[in-house]
Amino acid sequence: MIGDFSIHATDGQARLGELHTAHGIVRTPAFMPVGTVGTVKSLCPQDLRDAGSQIILGNTYHLYLRPGDELVARRGGLHRFMRWDGPILTDSGGFQVFSLSGLRKLTPDGVEFRSHIDGSKHLFTPEKVLDIQRNLGSDVMMVLDECVPYGADHAYTLKSLDLTHAWAARSRENHAPGRNGQLLFGIVQGGFFKDLRERSAEAVCSMDFEGHAIGGLSVGESTAEMYDLLAHTAPLLPAHKPRYLMGVGKPLDILEGIEHGVDMFDCVLPTRNARNGTLYTSQGQVNIKRAQYREDDEPLDPACSCYTCRNFSRAYLRHLYVAKELLSYRLNTIHNVRFFLDLAAGAREAVAHGRFEVYKARFREIFQPAEA
Numbered sequence: 532m533i534g535d536f537s538i539h540a541t542d543g544q545a546r547l548g549e550l551h552t553a554h555g556i557v558r559t560p561a562f563m564p565v566g567t568v569g570t571v572k573s574l575c576p577q578d579l580r581d582a583g584s585q586i587i588l589g590n591t592y593h594l595y596l597r598p599g600d601e602l603v604a605r606r607g608g609l610h611r612f613m614r615w616d617g618p619i620l621t622d623s624g625g626f627q628v629f630s631l632s633g634l635r636k637l638t639p640d641g642v643e644f645r646s647h648i649d650g651s652k653h654l655f656t657p658e659k660v661l662d663i664q665r666n667l668g669s670d671v672m673m674v675l676d677e678c679v680p681y682g683a684d685h686a687y688t689l690k691s692l693d694l695t696h697a698w699a700a701r702s703r704e705n706h707a708p709g710r711n712g713q714l715l716f717g718i719v720q721g722g723f724f725k726d727l728r729e730r731s732a733e734a735v736c737s738m739d740f741e742g743h744a745i746g747g748l749s750v751g752e753s754t755a756e757m758y759d760l761l762a763h764t765a766p767l768l769p770a771h772k773p774r775y776l777m778g779v780g781k782p783l784d785i786l787e788g789i790e791h792g793v794d795m796f797d798c799v800l801p802t803r804n805a806r807n808g809t810l811y812t813s814q815g816q817v818n819i820k821r822a823q824y825r826e827d828d829e830p831l832d833p834a835c836s837c838y839t840c841r842n843f844s845r846a847y848l849r850h851l852y853v854a855k856e857l858l859s860y861r862l863n864t865i866h867n868v869r870f871f872l873d874l875a876a877g878a879r880e881a882v883a884h885g886r887f888e889v890y891k892a893r894f895r896e897i898f899q900p901a902e903a
């Protein structure tokens with residue numbers, strides 16, 4: 532039934548799972564392409580389906596500000612509005628307030644902020660952000676949390692936990708398990724302190740959420756620091772529920788997460804980097820604007836079967852990028868999203884056959900070749 536998470540194979544800590552949502556089953560490990568204001572920039576829903584997307588992210592903060600979550604609700608919800616009939620996960624918007632909105636204030640009741648669009652004042656409370664996500668019709672909703680800034684000391688991080696845990700409890704109170712088929716995930720914080728990560732996992736994972744996210748990572752720390760806290764925190768989350776690593780990440784970071792038992796990932800990298808010409812391929816990163824591709828008749832990635840790689844040369848993709856043609860966004864995004872979705876699909880296949888270690892090693896060779 533909706534909310535059920537079943538594990539079909541394991542390979543070390545890595546697992547092959549299925550999360551049942553109101554809009555279909557998500558096979559995990561899953562990469563979730565990020566939509567912004569009701570679209571994964573430059574892609575239409577068919578492109579997303581062709582790329583193999585199962586579940587995408589909607590954008591609570593932006594949609595609340597424009598066109599408004601209540602307008603989207605009146606239009607039948609985000610699925611109908613954007614014509615995406617698969618699962619949608621929405622973040623609570625707290626993280627975006629801190630990364631996008633200039634003026635904002637943390638209060639015991641929630642986060643006060645000014646719209647980056649027109650400067651109007653708003654307050655996100657644990658209850659308000661659930662109303663917004665319910666209006667959007669989200670299949671998986673996130674609680675309001677404070678993502679502690681990188682470098683915060685132990686005292687600040689501990690104090691922040693009290694707030695984040697109180698907000699998590701208010702969120703669970705406000706949305707009963709399985710209400711209207713909309714799942715609610717808790718978020719574990721604790722910064723870069725292992726004792727606080729344990730404290731947060733203990734508190735959040737006792738509140739009967741349908742899944743749990745690791746928050747507070749990929750906030751400017753080194754890869755080594757992220758991996759250290761990831762390895763410590765992932766096993767603290769109940770194994771029988773989905774684990775979601777927020778905002779991660781680069782291909783190798785996703786594989787590191789899968790190795791530690793993480794099931795769901797979201798990152799703006801494939802879509803954002805497509806627009807600045809940084810493309811991910813089976814031979815490593817390709818910066819398509821480089822002169823070396825001027826007359827390169829090869830496909831972007833010979834090992835990729837996306838529309839872009841089946842039809843166009845690197846020379847043409849470079850030309851479109853240099854000419855700032857809109858088609859550059861679309862073709863580059865079709866490829867990058869496909870690359871991340873294929874990365875996750877390959878990981879599912881590898882875990883199913885007990886070959887994840889070899890799979891991960893292959894990508895490490897591509898994206899972090901051993902010192903020659």
Ligand SMILES: Nc1nc2c(CCNCC3CCCCC3)c3[nH]c(NCCc4ccccc4)nc3cc2c(=O)[nH]1
Nearest residue numbers: 565588589590622623626678746747748749777778800
């Ligand atoms: N609640 C919450 N969200 C977090 C997010 C947002 C996840 N993506 C939402 C998605 C919604 C729709 C619009 C886009 C965002 C994070 N993103 C990152 N790093 C990204 C670091 C990064 C990586 C590559 C490029 C830019 C930034 N760390 C995160 C930590 C948290 C957290 O503790 N709590």
Ligand SMILES: [Zn+2]
Nearest residue numbers: 835837840866
């Ligand atoms: Zn491709």
